[in-house]
Amino acid sequence: MVFGLLKYGLNPRFHPKEFIKESRDLKPSYDVVIIGGGGHGLAAAYYLARDWGITNVAVLEKSWLGGGNTGRNTAIIRSNYLTPEGVEFYDESVQLYKNLSQELDYNILYSERGHFTLAHTDSAIRTSRWRAEVNKHLGVNSEVVYRDDLAQMVPLLNLSEDVRYPVLGALYHPPGAIARHDAVAWGYAGRAAELGAEIHQNTEVIGINVENDKVISLETNKGTVTCGKVLQAVAGQSSEVSRLAGFDLPIRTIPLQACVSLPVKPILDPIIVSGSLHVYISQSDRGEFVMGGSTDPYPRYQTSSSLDFMEGLMGHILELLPFMGELPVLRQWAGLADMTPDFSPVMGETPVQNYYIDAGWGTWGFKATCVSGKRMAETLATGVTPKILEPFALDRFRTFDLVGEKGAASVGH
Amino acid sequence: MKIINCPLNGQRNAQEFVYGGEVEPHPNPHLVSDDEWASYVFIEKNLSGKVLEWWCHVPTAYWFIAERDTKLDEIFKTYDPSKIFKERIDFLPPEDSSKKTTESAVNNMHNTDSIKKNTTEGNS
Numbered sequence: 001m002v003f004g005l006l007k008y009g010l011n012p013r014f015h016p017k018e019f020i021k022e023s024r025d026l027k028p029s030y031d032v033v034i035i036g037g038g039g040h041g042l043a044a045a046y047y048l049a050r051d052w053g054i055t056n057v058a059v060l061e062k063s064w065l066g067g068g069n070t071g072r073n074t075a076i077i078r079s080n081y082l083t084p085e086g087v088e089f090y091d092e093s094v095q096l097y098k099n100l101s102q103e104l105d106y107n108i109l110y111s112e113r114g115h116f117t118l119a120h121t122d123s124a125i126r127t128s129r130w131r132a133e134v135n136k137h138l139g140v141n142s143e144v145v146y147r148d149d150l151a152q153m154v155p156l157l158n159l160s161e162d163v164r165y166p167v168l169g170a171l172y173h174p175p176g177a178i179a180r181h182d183a184v185a186w187g188y189a190g191r192a193a194e195l196g197a198e199i200h201q202n203t204e205v206i207g208i209n210v211e212n213d214k215v216i217s218l219e220t221n222k223g224t225v226t227c228g229k230v231l232q233a234v235a236g237q238s239s240e241v242s243r244l245a246g247f248d249l250p251i252r253t254i255p256l257q258a259c260v261s262l263p264v265k266p267i268l269d270p271i272i273v274s275g276s277l278h279v280y281i282s283q284s285d286r287g288e289f290v291m292g293g294s295t296d297p298y299p300r301y302q303t304s305s306s307l308d309f310m311e312g313l314m315g316h317i318l319e320l321l322p323f324m325g326e327l328p329v330l331r332q333w334a335g336l337a338d339m340t341p342d343f344s345p346v347m348g349e350t351p352v353q354n355y356y357i358d359a360g361w362g363t364w365g366f367k368a369t370c371v372s373g374k375r376m377a378e379t380l381a382t383g384v385t386p387k388i389l390e391p392f393a394l395d396r397f398r399t400f401d402l403v404g405e406k407g408a409a410s411v412g413h
Numbered sequence: 414m415k416i417i418n419c420p421l422n423g424q425r426n427a428q429e430f431v432y433g434g435e436v437e438p439h440p441n442p443h444l445v446s447d448d449e450w451a452s453y454v455f456i457e458k459n460l461s462g463k464v465l466e467w468w469c470h471v472p473t474a475y476w477f478i479a480e481r482d483t484k485l486d487e488i489f490k491t492y493d494p495s496k497i498f499k500e501r502i503d504f505l506p507p508e509d510s511s512k513k514t515t516e517s518a519v520n521n522m523h524n525t526d527s528i529k530k531n532t533t534e535g536n537s
Contacts, residue, residue: 239458239459239460239461240459248458248459249456249457250456250457251457251459252457253459253483297432298431298432299459299483300484300486301461301484302483302485397451397455398447398448399451
């Protein structure tokens, strides 16, 4: 065994696959520059190359790939939204995710688990029914289930009525899934680089030169690059980067905290979410319980965790899944979420010509990685915003045409 | 940030407070364009660094202004809104705005109504 390892380890024929070429110097000019090397930016780079043949592209990442919110979310993928705009958009993402491992030739550990959004009040049951009907109308599999169904489908769930918030039923969404979030970023990065896109890590944009309302070039810590078009995909720092380009956004940066437990053998198959209690929990393929809660009560640019969050989250989790009391928490962290007034993203054109934005993802950006990458690539390549993105234009905050999406996430509202 | 120094109640646990948005000038809705009004309602500065914000001590329903650093998550200074909002502002239609505003400004220095108006908007 040891010798086998040594033999293959030292054999030059079996050297590890190099995903991204070693970083070179920046070229003086690119057709498209993508600011932000997270899932969304890398996906856009990949689809620009695959669908539109645009490969003179640079992705600029100030630290390492997927080191921001891509690596901090709780990796849930679903499309059981409330508005037709939301359902249509996220369903496209779910469809892309399903084949992503195959397409990228990189296992993202996509695992379809079924997704339960618990309802603790009559009004929550009514909303669940509403969401289920909108979903079914648009061809998305969702159904309302009640206590007797839940007892069979999730035997671990505490259905006692002798608790603060007894469970009355749930919105069941069978296609709900989880995936390995880092792998999504790496998979896209690898394929995009293979198709010709350049990925520059440790490259921070420090200035954006705009002339006559048109973006001309970017100042980075590694020099100036002129660019045809720019895509900003820097969740958490969106306001700060857009300010460099000269405009403000309807976004507050609010941390969202999450944690994982000690890994144990697989005991919880589905993803359990409670919108009223601000709780979501699933068991990863590693066996860790991944848990998340509500966004923090006020904005800050900081990723530290707090005891307040842990207390609030655990109070509810122990009531829903009492066995969790046996498990210690292993890690706790926070990501910076872009919160918009209508809990919907901001995508497409900006006041600056040739400068496109992909922001405002709040607490639900990971599940949209594929579709936003694909559609933003289309927007950049054609210069026309696709119909599916129209409801999410930045302009809606000027015309008071907000998206009424309250099914956006289980948190924050 | 675990303790906040409330100008009215002294040092209190941070959980007793709610955030109320950035302090920004309230435009007169009768005089500004729709665009300017929309921008007042929705657009945020969302600065990484030093900011000026509304906070409320919930048990006493007392609104005040705090200087905070969003990167360090530290409040440096808190004070009563009267330090910034020195006179009452009435948002009246253009025809009588000049008359009334001056009049009321003289009569209602430090009136809490203007503070409430601002906080409601900041909180939206």
